[in-house]
Amino acid sequence: SQKIEQNSEALNIQEGKTATLTCNYTNYSPAYLQWYRQDPGRGPVFLLLIRENEKEKRKERLKVTFDTTLKQSLFHITASQPADSATYLCALAPISGYSTLTFGKGTMLLVSP
Amino acid sequence: DAGITQSPRHKVTETGTPVTLRCHQTENHRYMYWYRQDPGHGLRLIHYSYGVKDTDKGEVSDGYSVSRSKTEDFLLTLESATSSQTSVYFCAISTGTGGAGNQPQHFGDGTRLSIL
Numbered sequence: 001s002q003k004i005e006q007n008s009e010a011l012n013i014q015e016g017k018t019a020t021l022t023c024n025y026t027n028y029s030p031a032y033l034q035w036y037r038q039d040p041g042r043g044p045v046f047l048l049l050i051r052e053n054e055k056e057k058r059k060e061r062l063k064v065t066f067d068t069t070l071k072q073s074l075f076h077i078t079a080s081q082p083a084d085s086a087t088y089l090c091a092l093a094p095i096s097g098y099s100t101l102t103f104g105k106g107t108m109l110l111v112s113p
Numbered sequence: 114d115a116g117i118t119q120s121p122r123h124k125v126t127e128t129g130t131p132v133t134l135r136c137h138q139t140e141n142h143r144y145m146y147w148y149r150q151d152p153g154h155g156l157r158l159i160h161y162s163y164g165v166k167d168t169d170k171g172e173v174s175d176g177y178s179v180s181r182s183k184t185e186d187f188l189l190t191l192e193s194a195t196s197s198q199t200s201v202y203f204c205a206i207s208t209g210t211g212g213a214g215n216q217p218q219h220f221g222d223g224t225r226l227s228i229l
Contacts, residue, residue: 032214043203043220044156051215089156093214099144099163099207100171101218105155 002027004092004104012110013080021075021107023090030092033066033073034101038087044103047088048075080111116140119204119221127229132191134224136204138184144207145187146218147171147179149200156203162187194228201225 005024013019023033031052036044050057050066050073057064063076077084087108091101116139126132136145146161148171158171160179168179176198180188191198202224209216 030214034214034217041222043205043222044218046217046219049215049217091218099169100146100158100161101214102158102172103148103156105153 002102004028004090004102006088006090006104007107008105010108010110012112015081015111015113017080019077019080019084019109019111021088021109023073023075023104025071025092028071028092028094028102029068030094032093033064034091034093035062035064035073035075036089036091036103038089038106044089077109080109082111082113085109085111117204117206117219117221119202119224121224122222123225125227125229126194128195129193132194132226132228134189134202134204134226136187136189136221138187138206140206141184142206142208143184144209145181146205146207147177147187147189148203148205149173149198150203150223151200159189159202196228199226199228 003026034049035047037047038044048064050064061078065074087106089103089106091103093101118137120135147159148156150156157173159177160171162168162181178190204221205218207216207218
């Protein structure tokens with residue numbers, strides 16, 4: 001069966017360090033992979049999108065990698081800040097042209113001062 | 114701001130009653146989605162729409178129906194609510210004209226529904 005796995009345990013790091021979150025998938029051949037941020041009581045907010053033929057994508061302090069051989073995406077936040085504390089979701093679109101995304105369960109990130 | 118409004122934001126109702134949740138967008142995007150989010154399950158797609166009167170089922174569609182008679186409104190109905198449908202419901206739009214994968218989705222702030 002198809003699975004998207006994100007660490008269920010919260011990631012605790014100190015301010016200024018780099019946070020790395022993992023998204024693994026099985027029995028998928030995604031054309032696109034997206035990352036979202038969700039704060040308590042709010043809807044998810046889009047952060048980054050990466051295509052299957054892209055290895056890496058950056059936006060300010062954020063970096064996403066996409067390894068279709070390992071079936072894994074890594075999401076990095078450099079110089080983390082307490083304001084980065086949130087739950088981060090990855091989402092996959094199976095093939096180009098499909099209308100839906102499938103989301104992972106998310107990983108909570110806690111950045112302490 | 115994608116201009117998505119969900120109503121109501123909170124609702125408590127009893128088992129067996131019908132419930133309708135509304136999602137309204139201000140920008141006339143083609144694709145709209147309804148998700149539910151539960152602890153341990155994450156965000157799961159219920160139904161989605163790719164145009165007026167064009168809808169399709171998602172992963173967890175049993176017990177739910179949808180309607181889209183206008184571009185800007187997407188309604189989710191629980192015909193006879195059950196306690197297992199207690200959840201937080203999110204509406205989303207995609208700004209793309211084709212598939213959702215290559216475009217971000219923009220979410221409303223959710224409806225917290227409790228069925229007693």
